[in-house]
Amino acid sequence: MRKRWRWLGVPGFLVATMAGATCPQWTAAQARQELGALHDRLDGWNHAYRVTGQSPVDDAVYDQALQRFDRWRACFPQQAPAPLAHLADASGAVTAPVAQTGLAKLPDAAAVATWMRSHGSNLWVQPKADGVAVTLLYRDGELHQATSRGDGLHGSNWTAKALRIAAIPRHLPNAPSRVVLQGELYWRLPSHVQARDGGVNARSAVAGAMARDTLDAATAAHIGLFVWDWPSGPADMPSRLAGLRAMGLIDSADYTQPVGTLADVQRWRRRWYRQPMPFAADGTVLRQSRRPGASTWRAEPPEWAVAWKYPAAQALAEVRAVTFTVGRSGRITPVLELEPVQLDDHRVQRVSVGSLRRWQQLDIRPGDQVEVALAGLTIPRLQSVAWRAQQRPPVIPPDPAQHDTLSCWRWVPGCELQFLARLVWLGGKSGLQLDGLGPDTWQALIDAGLVHGLLDWMDLTAAQLAAVPGVGDARAEALLHAFAAARARPFKRWLRALGMPASGTIALTDWHTLAARNDDQWQASGGIGPGRAQHLLAFFRHADVRALAAHLHALGVIGF
Template sequence: MQRWIALSLYCLTCPILAAPCPDWSASRADAELASLQHQLKDWDLAYHRQGRSPVSDELYDQARERLQDWQQCFPPRVPDPRADLGPPGPQPHPIAHTGLHKLRDEQAVQQWLHSRSELWIQPKVDGVAVTLHYRDGRLLRAISRGDGQRGQDWTAQARLIAAIPQQLPRSDELILQGELYWRLPGHVQAQAGSGTARSQVAGAMSRSQLDAATAAQIGLFVWDWANGPSGMTERLQGLRALGFADSAELTLAIADLAQARHWRQHWYRHPLPFASDGVVLRQGSRPPASSWAAEPPQWAAAWKYPLSQALAEVRAVHFQIGRSGRITPVVQLQPVRLEQRRIRRVSLGSLQRWQALDIRPGDQVAISLAGLTIPRLDGVVWRGAERPALASPDPAAYHALSCWQPSPGCASQFSARLAWLGGKQGLQLAGVGPGTWAKLQQAGKLPDLLAWLALEEAELARTPGFAATSARTLQQSFAGARRRPFAQWLRALGLPASGAAPLGNDWDALAARDAQAWDGFAGIGRGRAEQLVAFFQHPDVQALRQRLQAAGVAGF
């Protein structure tokens, strides 16, 4: 099987992605296209000649589509290294293998269904396509799909695969087209994805010798009797009589989009004996096989499942610094869609992980959803040709007692302190969120963490982004903060966890405790005790205490 040719036929009529063409110079475009072409060549060589796949089939398909999109933007001036893999195969197909249009969304599916009658649906098995040619009831030849017109002769391997009948109870000539798949009993696509199921079959069929254990792992799904009866019902009855019962059981009549959607969801979320990457929609009747060509036909189309992994381009890497000083790299992406979610950014969790992955703008990364909700970066698929240097924050400069003012380098941590102070963990200020603090910061109203306590309604009303009513509401919320309990204020300022220690209502009493005194309370170890002492002794914290004392907040 020629992996790249099969995919190019499949995507021959795919619409260009909505993403704009990259803003590259000619030299940059040449470098990026060459980099991707060589990456694809490496994967193809591993796939065809070594029987392994360094990336999942799903990511490979997206990378190949990405190359086609870029070639639409920048007509290639770099030779495509795919030619190094050799010709598609010496064996001509008795009937051409067609590709499939890919319908991108429900609207496209509805349009396709609307103009057709006698509709059928079947799982789109994620394997490798094959022609089985029978004459006088005996298997004459098995041919890989190749370029749809010619393929590799797989007859020797087919003789060893029990799923491929060597004899059929008919004396005429039969030409069957189908999919060889890797057996996965009870496989649920929504949970397990396809992984490298397709690659395992392709690798096995490319070997000169096929061992018995591997041959037993290969199944067959016949999706068309190319020279069979003109009607689908008759073809399915004939296939069942020939022993291909699953072809009949998994090819179902449908009437509309609702039924197509139902079976697509059913096969996606319920067990099948193979990996599948979508459904195939078919008209029951189609032209005579003698008129078929190696290109997507009008009588069949694919509606793929949602991606389990999306290929995304890194646009930028930002470093967020939390209230405690923890540095979290956040990767900004060219938006991608997973499970109806549009994903623009993903957290890497830690500075150490970013350093290990060495992600830069222009890199292509794999994105999935953890628990179907949280975007997750699974790894780098390939690196951009140009890799700009990135300066990351110094971890030694940030800690739980840094950045009490928005001084240079402190914007992120200071904003995190404000969000904590006004949020549900802190003062629970009604109507105050990150957007409120951002407007006040942009207007220069927050030179320190507590400057908002002194803001009057008139001054707020003159601040961009606040009308008279919102200014009044905000000032009332700020004024109400003065009445919050002492312990709530301590949490809002970022007091380290104090275990079972009583906090009382007196700042001076707490500030007088040494590490030994704090360590004597349950739930506080030596390290936490030292953090508590450092908190009360820090000059910036003491300055905040004085501000609160002057504002009349109880306990300070």
């Protein structure tokens, strides 16, 4: 279906909308800058593929970047640079014997079920091998021509390279006089598990090899062939598969299985995703048994075959904002707020940069495009900066000189984040275990003007708590009970809640004894070196910490 665009006039800006998508709100000059930057980045990646066969980015990220480039070009045709050639080639001098159609992508199981209902019961499923497409022409059983996908109608002549790839048969036994096969050249990956290993840039390895001028024997040995269709073959799938087996293409035929229900498709999909395969696969393909004659095929997705891709293990995401957290120890952590992306079963909207130094080195700003992945299949992880926005809005982080392990014991300007982190730690599982006290409740007490210091909550009344928005009488009583119980917590737990550095095996008797220890006495204790001893001395001698200890002593907390 042809996409329809609608242009909206906004003074000073070019704004376009497409069904299901909105174009960036850029000026003409900014559109030219951003498109040029993405064009250059894609061109650089393509160059790396062709020259070294290595991918600077994950294949899925490359695909998403290319799709974004095409979308932006459609949004801003007047500002767009020339289109990019595909990785291996965009066209070529050789006319393909049958058009390479490509496949429409279905987003989810519901869409697959709908497609199956409208296409009858004689359906088949295959793994979607993640490689580069090739068309093979045999005459009288002998390989006559190998053509790249190109633009679907014309491609590059890969015949000389195909003759060096052992996986591509030079001769087909039991073959009709003219055979046209379409399939995928893939990178051999013995015992590859897609769910565990991901795409491992297997496609770029093949594409880079086929794009270079020569194909050496060692590289050719790594390339396999999966035939996914026989356009010139019999009209129905069982007959085509029988013919492929007779011609020696047994593995290709074995990976095409009949399905009658969505559950059948899902079973094969899970199997090929979670069990060892000889190649990377980025999804599954559904095909009708019968389809139109090959002479009618066009270089566009057909109605009789579709793809259902696996969830991406890595994705391209636009940075909406850069925020910062400050932990109780003063550690500053930059966090990227992202345009939501789907990674496996996870919707990812934010990712940690890890450290302030790393963020400064990467210099990530709103508008930048970053590559994210799942660490251990659960935690979003920042992989790299794919490319940078040309307009660089300022981002001002917290001043690291104002934050350390002994800063921010009160709610004062510049200390808001670290002070809140201290309260959360103090009341959490590692601290006093105060039931019902999380970040939101602490913030509500701060906003109500009731908590300015780390222990102000210990002096609050039920009436004060009940007046806090969202608390009320019943919860106020529960909080008051938790506060009262905190006074009876053991001395050791109070020290941990206040953030005392680890003290090895020393007996934690009382505040006075610990505060009186000198450097040598700390180091004489098991497990404490010079650095830790200095941290302990600094903690017990810090004026704010001493004031907290005096407050706890006045309240009768044991040990102080």
